Amino acid sequence: MDYITFDLLAQLLVNGILFGTSYGLAAIGLSLIFGTMRIIFLSQGTIIILMAYFCYSLFASLTIDPYVSILILFPGSLLLGAGIYNLLFRKAAAIEDKNISLLIAVGLMFLLENLMATIWSSDPVSIKTDYTAFGIQFVGLRISFTRLIGFVMAVISTIGVTLFLKKTLVGKAVRAASKDMEATTLMGITPHRVNGVAFAIGIGLSAIAGIALATTYSFDPYFGFIFSLKAMIALALGGMGSVAGALLGGIILGVIESVAAFFISSGWADAVSYGVFLLVLMFRPEGLFVRSVKKA
Amino acid sequence: MKAKDRTTIGIVIASTLLLALVPFILDTEKSFIVYFLFLSFCLIVMTQGWNLVAGYTGQISLGQHAFFGLGAYATAMIWHYDLLLGMTYYFNPVVMILSGLVAAIFAVAIGIPLLSKLHGDYFALGTLGFGEIIKVVFIKGGALTKGPIGIMLPSGVYSTLKPHYWTALFLALLATAVVYYMSRSRIGLALVAIREDEIAAEAKGINSLKYKVLAFAVNAFLVGVCGSLYAFYLFHVNPEGFLILKWTLYPIIMCVMGGSGTIIGPVIGVFLMNSVFSYANIYFPAIHPIMSGIIIILIMLFLPKGLARIKKRAL
Numbered sequence: 001m002d003y004i005t006f007d008l009l010a011q012l013l014v015n016g017i018l019f020g021t022s023y024g025l026a027a028i029g030l031s032l033i034f035g036t037m038r039i040i041f042l043s044q045g046t047i048i049i050l051m052a053y054f055c056y057s058l059f060a061s062l063t064i065d066p067y068v069s070i071l072i073l074f075p076g077s078l079l080l081g082a083g084i085y086n087l088l089f090r091k092a093a094a095i096e097d098k099n100i101s102l103l104i105a106v107g108l109m110f111l112l113e114n115l116m117a118t119i120w121s122s123d124p125v126s127i128k129t130d131y132t133a134f135g136i137q138f139v140g141l142r143i144s145f146t147r148l149i150g151f152v153m154a155v156i157s158t159i160g161v162t163l164f165l166k167k168t169l170v171g172k173a174v175r176a177a178s179k180d181m182e183a184t185t186l187m188g189i190t191p192h193r194v195n196g197v198a199f200a201i202g203i204g205l206s207a208i209a210g211i212a213l214a215t216t217y218s219f220d221p222y223f224g225f226i227f228s229l230k231a232m233i234a235l236a237l238g239g240m241g242s243v244a245g246a247l248l249g250g251i252i253l254g255v256i257e258s259v260a261a262f263f264i265s266s267g268w269a270d271a272v273s274y275g276v277f278l279l280v281l282m283f284r285p286e287g288l289f290v291r292s293v294k295k296a
Numbered sequence: 297m298k299a300k301d302r303t304t305i306g307i308v309i310a311s312t313l314l315l316a317l318v319p320f321i322l323d324t325e326k327s328f329i330v331y332f333l334f335l336s337f338c339l340i341v342m343t344q345g346w347n348l349v350a351g352y353t354g355q356i357s358l359g360q361h362a363f364f365g366l367g368a369y370a371t372a373m374i375w376h377y378d379l380l381l382g383m384t385y386y387f388n389p390v391v392m393i394l395s396g397l398v399a400a401i402f403a404v405a406i407g408i409p410l411l412s413k414l415h416g417d418y419f420a421l422g423t424l425g426f427g428e429i430i431k432v433v434f435i436k437g438g439a440l441t442k443g444p445i446g447i448m449l450p451s452g453v454y455s456t457l458k459p460h461y462w463t464a465l466f467l468a469l470l471a472t473a474v475v476y477y478m479s480r481s482r483i484g485l486a487l488v489a490i491r492e493d494e495i496a497a498e499a500k501g502i503n504s505l506k507y508k509v510l511a512f513a514v515n516a517f518l519v520g521v522c523g524s525l526y527a528f529y530l531f532h533v534n535p536e537g538f539l540i541l542k543w544t545l546y547p548i549i550m551c552v553m554g555g556s557g558t559i560i561g562p563v564i565g566v567f568l569m570n571s572v573f574s575y576a577n578i579y580f581p582a583i584h585p586i587m588s589g590i591i592i593i594l595i596m597l598f599l600p601k602g603l604a605r606i607k608k609r610a611l
Contacts, residue, residue, distance in 0.1 A: 236418075
């Protein structure tokens with residue numbers, strides 16, 4: 001096995017980290033929504049793909065640079081998130097049985113996937129800009145420019161969300177609600193408001209993840225569900241309810257996939273990541289980075 | 297036996313006989329209704345299986361497609377590799393029961409660790425992970441499972457859809473009866489107690505793991521036998537046809553829509569949603585999944601408890 005060099009391992013690691021951040025971004029969204037609503041929002045990945053398509057259309061028809069389109073897509077998706085909550089989940093959130101919210105999310109996923117397939121066709125698309133092929137050489141490593149920007153965007157968003165949750169009053173209300181919704185309600189906080197905020201930010205992050213995805217990979221309407229699954233694994237690795245943990249979980253998953261794809265084969269990489277996921281669920285259900293050993 | 301029970305039994309027997317006569321009236325090879333009913337019966341089996349695990353026991357399984365695929369692959373491999381040494385494999389009940397048992401054994405093997413350690417959403421996620429692993433294993437199985445292409449069975453033995461139709465009808469009845477009798481017995485009481493409050497159930501001396509694994513295994517058996525039957529229909533067992541999430545999501549949608557935790561709910565849900573899906577598929581093929589998505593959302597928004605509970609009384 002003399003073909004395995006330090007450079008190669010480092011390259012695998014870097015690729016994994018850069019790709020994993022997009023899982024991490026999706027996982028943060030899932031984590032926020034799970035925190036207040038107690039549901040796995042399965043359409044998260046599909047909404048990320050929807051945002052990637054918006055980014056693609058803005059670029060293809062209006063020649064708006066993908067990174068400039070954040071200015072349009074991020075505020076738009078915050079509104080979209082609040083809208084989705086108020087239109088679809090407001091009633092279901094009050095019901096004890098969480099299957100209903102879960103099924104609404106499944107219905108939304110069906111709807112969006114096929115809407116996208118009708119509008120943009122189900123053939124994969126990708127965005128080709130002047131800088132898509134551009135890469136940076138760094139001590140023997142080749143780092144793609146667009147992936148690096150994606151990584152930076154993910155880190156900035158993570159810091160942004162953390163600051164929002166820690167420093168603002170609304171953010172504190174969201175955190176309180178994910179600890180104990182009943183007690184939070186008794187303190188005079190409306191559940192619908194915190195749920196709406198969690199949804200808005202979750203979907204807002206999917207705009208950033210969508211742009212990061214659209215600039216680096218080709219995508220099709222049905223990729224979203226796999227993306228949701230991966231985000232869920234990242235969430236389980238990082239632990240529910242921790243923003244930085246979710247990002248780290250995504251990065252770990254990215255590294256596992258990149259290493260497994262190289263050493264075993266790309267098909268088995270999925271099985272390896274699900275295997276790790278099962279092991280983590282069994283032995284550390286609170287996530288890898290949470291110190292308290294409270295049973296879920 | 298009360299008069300009401302007698303009427304119910306009468307209705308069940310009459311409608312079963314009526315359904316059993318359908319292949320004599322309609323041309324089984326051309327009529328869409330026959331195919332529609334066959335598919336509905338298969339879906340009832342799977343929906344009742346999920347109903348037992350989720351509706352009665354409160355454990356959401358998202359790995360149903362793995363059991364469906366395991367059943368189908370078991371049948372395909374027994375047949376393809378001639379494991380029963382020269383018997384006729386087509387519609388051999390031994391093969392079908394063995395296929396169900398394979399799925400049930402897997403359910404016990406993963407059910408014991410998952411159900412003892414994971415609760416609620418975590419169990420759902422764990423079964424989803426199990427399903428995806430099984431899928432990758434079959435895709436990457438090499439010469440044994442024929443990889444992504446799957447196993448082709450000799451389709452020359454096919455002559456008519458009639459045996460499929462009657463077997464599916466029988467299995468649908470069997471699954472419904474199994475869920476009915478389990479829910480009316482001591483086992484059913486234990487299952488519902490676990491659903492309502494697992495810790496309280498344990499405190500009353502119920503071995504919750506034993507009952508949860510039992511429900512999970514019975515579910516896997518039913519779904520596995522159904523997978524075996526579907527393999528006899530398609531003659532081509534591949535990951536793309538059997539190990540897809542559709543076989544988990546459709547039964548869940550139908551069960552919740554009809555009313556999970558009731559006997560009649562899954563049956564109503566299957567017939568309703570299968571009609572909607574089939575109708576949309578024929579008349580609006582392009583927008584069919586879009587419409588199905590809207591319908592799922594609308595029913596969940598306005599009838600969250602399922603159709604069977606409209607009258608406030610579970611049958």
